[in-house]
Amino acid sequence: MARIAVQEAPFDIAAETAALTEGRTDIGALASFTGLCRADDGLAAMVLEHYPAMTERALAKIAAEAEARWPLTGCTIIHRVGRLVPGAPIVLVLTASSHRSAALEACAFLMDWLKTKAPFWKREEFTTGHARWVEARHEDSAAAQRW
Amino acid sequence: MARIAVQEAPFDIAAETAALTEGRTDIGALASFTGLCRADDGLAAMVLEHYPAMTERALAKIAAEAEARWPLTGCTIIHRVGRLVPGAPIVLVLTASSHRSAALEACAFLMDWLKTKAPFWKREEFTTGHARWVEARHEDSAAAQRW
Amino acid sequence: MQILYFAWVREKIGMAGEEIARPDHVTDIGTLMRHLATLSPRHSDAFANPMTIRAAINQDFATAGDAVTDSDEVAFFPPVTGG
Amino acid sequence: MQILYFAWVREKIGMAGEEIARPDHVTDIGTLMRHLATLSPRHSDAFANPMTIRAAINQDFATAGDAVTDSDEVAFFPPVTGG
Numbered sequence: 415m416a417r418i419a420v421q422e423a424p425f426d427i428a429a430e431t432a433a434l435t436e437g438r439t440d441i442g443a444l445a446s447f448t449g450l451c452r453a454d455d456g457l458a459a460m461v462l463e464h465y466p467a468m469t470e471r472a473l474a475k476i477a478a479e480a481e482a483r484w485p486l487t488g489c490t491i492i493h494r495v496g497r498l499v500p501g502a503p504i505v506l507v508l509t510a511s512s513h514r515s516a517a518l519e520a521c522a523f524l525m526d527w528l529k530t531k532a533p534f535w536k537r538e539e540f541t542t543g544h545a546r547w548v549e550a551r552h553e554d555s556a557a558a559q560r561w
Numbered sequence: 562m563a564r565i566a567v568q569e570a571p572f573d574i575a576a577e578t579a580a581l582t583e584g585r586t587d588i589g590a591l592a593s594f595t596g597l598c599r600a601d602d603g604l605a606a607m608v609l610e611h612y613p614a615m616t617e618r619a620l621a622k623i624a625a626e627a628e629a630r631w632p633l634t635g636c637t638i639i640h641r642v643g644r645l646v647p648g649a650p651i652v653l654v655l656t657a658s659s660h661r662s663a664a665l666e667a668c669a670f671l672m673d674w675l676k677t678k679a680p681f682w683k684r685e686e687f688t689t690g691h692a693r694w695v696e697a698r699h700e701d702s703a704a705a706q707r708w
Numbered sequence: 709m710q711i712l713y714f715a716w717v718r719e720k721i722g723m724a725g726e727e728i729a730r731p732d733h734v735t736d737i738g739t740l741m742r743h744l745a746t747l748s749p750r751h752s753d754a755f756a757n758p759m760t761i762r763a764a765i766n767q768d769f770a771t772a773g774d775a776v777t778d779s780d781e782v783a784f785f786p787p788v789t790g791g
Numbered sequence: 792m793q794i795l796y797f798a799w800v801r802e803k804i805g806m807a808g809e810e811i812a813r814p815d816h817v818t819d820i821g822t823l824m825r826h827l828a829t830l831s832p833r834h835s836d837a838f839a840n841p842m843t844i845r846a847a848i849n850q851d852f853a854t855a856g857d858a859v860t861d862s863d864e865v866a867f868f869p870p871v872t873g874g
Contacts (some may be wrong), residue, residue, distance in 0.1 A: 428575040431595075439600035440645035445668070446593040448578075449791055453586035457738055462790065468767035475769070488774060493790060500586035505791055512599060514672055514874075515704065521592070525674060525791060533783075534790025535715035546649045547716045550787035557662065598874055609873065612797055612866060615850035640873060645862035652874055661791075672874060679871025680847070680866075694799045697870035 416489040418476030420469045422496040425506050428547070434488040434510045434561075441487050447507045447525050453500035456541045462504070465495045465533035469493070476527045483523070484516040491524060493534065515556035523561050528560040563624035563636040568586075571644040572653050581657045588634050590664035592671050594654045600647035603688045607666040609642045609651070612680035616640070621676045627656070630670070631663040637643045638671060640681065670708050677705040709778050711744065713754075714785035717761060727750035728747050737763045738772035740782060755784075762787055792861050794827065795867035796837075800844060803837035813861050820846045821855035823865060838867075845870055 417433070419425075427446065440527050451460050464543050480489060490508040498504055508523045511517040536548040566572075566581070574593065582588050620638050620692050627636060637655040647649055654671045658664040683695040712725040734743045741763075745755035755761065763770045764783040776782055796807040817826045824846075826836035838844065846853045847866040859865055 427578065431574065432728035435597070435648070436762050439598075441597055442599045444593075444595040444597065446591075446595075447661065447665060448591040448593075449661065450582070450588055450591065451586075452589045463715055465712070465764070465767070465785070465791070467781070468764060468783070471767055503580070514594065514596065518594060518665075518669045518672070520668075524735065525661055525665070531769070533714070533785065533788055535786060536789045537715070547786065548789040550789055556791075591833070610798055611851070611873070612795070612847070612868070615847060615866070618850055639854070676874035678852070678864040679869065679873050680868065680871055682856060683862070683872045694869065697872055701874075 415482065416474065416491065418470050418473045418477060418490075419492045420466075420473070420495060421465060421492065422494060424494070424503060425492045427508075430490050430492065430506065430508055433509055434490060440512055441510045441561070442512045443476040443510070445509045445514075445517040445521035447505075447521050448503050449525075451498045451500050451502045453505055457500055457538055458541045459500075459539045460498050460504070461537040461539065462493075462498065463535045463537065464493075464495050468533050472532045473528070476524060476531055479527065480520045480524050482496070482513060484509075484520040485513075486511050486516065486520055489520065489524070491528065493528070493532070513514040523543060526554070526557040528561060529554045563621065563628065563638065565617050565620045565624060565637075566639045567611065567613075567620070568639065569641060571641070572639045572651060574653060574655075575675060577637050577639065577653065577655055581637060581655055586632070587659055588657045589659045590643045590657070590661040592656045592661075592664040592668035594652075594668050595650050596672075598645045598647050598651055604647055604685055605643050605688045606647075606686045607651075608684040608686065609640075609645065609683045610684065611640075611642050615680050619679045620675070623671060623678055624697065626674065627667045627671050630650055631656075631667040632660075633656065633663065634660050636671070638675065640675070640679070642681070642706040673701070673704040673708060676701045709776065711780045712781065712783040714783065716786055717754050717784050721748075721750050730776070736772065737765070737774050737776060737782070737785060739770075740776055741784070744759050744784075760786060792859065793864045795866040797866065799869055800837050800867050804831075804833050812849055813859070817856065817859060820848070820853050820857050820859060820865070824855075824867070827867075840866065843869060 488510040509520040635657040656667040
């Protein structure tokens with residue numbers, strides 16, 4: 415059963431990691447991915463909108479798919495929403511397994527599917543005052559389809 | 562320039578992550594892998610031997626290879642040696658990049674090469690008193706050769 | 709039926725959602741989008757290029773042929789960009 | 792020349808390393824392994840199956856044909872199992 419959270423607050427990787435591994439001696443591999451807000455091209459902030467009634471459900475489905483494909487002992491997805499400044503963490507994916515290939519592949523899979531199958535939208539605000547909605551990238555669809 | 566450490570002491574993932582990202586706003590992706598000691602088949606402890614004069618040099622070469630293949634903004638490899646009990650972390654690999662595929666692929670690559678190209682040897686001690694040297698696995702060679 | 713809008717679809721239409729009466733000929737996502745496009749100039753602008761819009765029925769992603777009923781919550785939004 | 796042993800190679804030989812005088816015919820890793828195997832029954836046992844042993848010259852991995860000289864540090868060990 416995966417841990418899923420959608421929140422404005424930052425997340426604590428150390429605490430999330432401890433929650434997955436505490437008291438267990440059957441975990442040989444722990445993979446993580448953290449997505450951060452970059453200051454590209456004068457970006458002042460990124461605003462993350464989502465579809466509250468759908469978001470956690472969509473993330474849970476993606477996590478369940480990973481758990482069906484790889485022998486995971488645990489899995490965590492935390493996605494922030496709201497206004498995030500450059501350097502701020504946006505998303506955290508953690509996977510635990512007895513073996514490294516399962517943890518690493520499931521972590522990459524979760525990020526690829528999350529990018530294309532979870533209802534989040536990013537709006538970029540620039541230091542110039544200009545703002546724009548981020549467009550979906552073809553590479554992200556291609557990455558999601560390889561699984 | 563990668564951070565490389567070979568040590569008996571545990572490592573602090575949060576501090577290592579902070580060291581890679583602190584004060585930067587050009588990092589969009591941070592991937593990590595932690596290898597832990599499992600309590601398989603009555604394992605009491607694992608003793609990690611290494612070739613001190615060679616180890617850090619071998620790890621630095623592996624890290625340099627990753628930095629040549631992917632556009633990383635930073636990379637950390639910490640490998641513990643000595644006696645480790647089930648549940649203890651053994652190895653940490655961290656990769657930072659502006660994009661997620663570079664961070665995730667480099668992290669998987671570093672683990673695959675580290676398993677086959679760094680001078681560490683694991684000896685398993687069992688609760689029965691029996692001990693044995695871990696044998697190299699064919700899957701690890703195959704995984705290292707895919708890159 | 710309950711309609712929700714997100715991201716630039718929401719901005720173009722100027723509201724986060726609305727309750728609409730479903731005409732009889734509106735039976736799937738495709739016909740619903742064409743109907744919504746007739747409601748106002750802002751709706752018309754938002755739905756001008758249906759290929760750029762994605763949909764969900766009751767919080768599950770849906771495609772143009774998927775059936776809709778009066779009791780459904782239907783959402784329209786651009787392709788997602790989270791992660 | 793300086794020879795080092797690790798893991799079960801070290802255990803079988805009963806020491807972590809030794810200084811040896813290199814005979815003239817010992818010019819590469821392969822001939823060095825065959826020479827070391829003659830030094831004692833424990834050496835003979837450790838080097839019984841050269842296919843299971845890996846080597847490094849001056850802290851770089853080496854193969855059977857790689858040349859060795861008097862000033863080299865040569866290490867023998869099983870395939871690595873870290874990570």
